[in-house]
Amino acid sequence: MQPIIGILFGATLVTGIALGTRLLWLHRQTRGIPELVIGLAALCTCVSGVVRAVLLNLGDDASPLLTQAVATLFSALFAAAPIGMVLGTWKVFRPDDRWAAGLAWSLALVLALTVPPLGFAPEARSLVLLSAATVISVWTMVEALMHYSKLRRRMRLGLADPVTAAQFLTWGLGMGCNSVSRVLTLGFMAFTNLEPMQTGWFMLPVALLGFVTLACLYAAFFPPLALQDWLSAREAPAEA
């Protein structure tokens, strides 16, 4: 099981780095906030995974100061990823809604307070972080799928194109996988005392969902030209 999990983590890492780098590169040209925050979220997700692996492999002879520093770095990166995603969700879907701004900044604050030595008690940090991240994943999934539904209706009137609709569907499906992964992890933490990253039977579905999430986001934001052509051709007879 370990080799499969390793391959999935490697693939997730490569996909996440490619996604984050491309979005940040795009931000250099467009100065768009969503490109920046979602790009950083993707990179933080990947780097946090690597830092977590380093943390778990630190030997007993490692200095407590080093262990503490790596643990804090991991917490900061792990919290930064959903912060980026929630700010992106607000900016993309509801930039003019005050309630959305309030919700996004509130969740970002809660997540920031999970980074030691701030706010929450150590034993509550993981639970609070995962709960907030789950809310963010579900919110983004709902927004993307609702927008997909709107675009399907617009397509009937020629007011939207199938590729754009597919982009939102893929984004929504990706965040759906992410939501399932978060809920599974929350349940695992609530009902067992095991370390998720060192429990093979649990890590396999989580690693798979993690890879599918980032692969869907990559396909949503940078759909391959062949897929775009296929989608356009598929809808063409209906328009004629």
Next chain:
Amino acid sequence: MAESAVFEFTTDRLHALTNLDELATRGTVRIALRDAGLDAKGVSRDQMEVVLDRVLPVMLERRGIEDADEVCVTIRGELRVFEGAAAASASPESFVARTRASR
């Protein structure tokens, strides 16, 4: 956030040209927009033109407006006042269009 100027203009003109009261007029246009996958806050002139062409006439007929087609054509023509007006705000599509366009 308030409704778009195009929505306000359309409902004002529809109210003036039909016997529907203001509440019914706004409700009818909102339902037409929802059926078209649009909303009152962000609807643009081009989008409202399509709604006036293909969605609203049927809805107005159902509400007993006999010259629904004519009313919609009139309002559609009057929407020219919004020609060249800037879009209300960035839409979700603008973000995915930027990412898709990058190579």
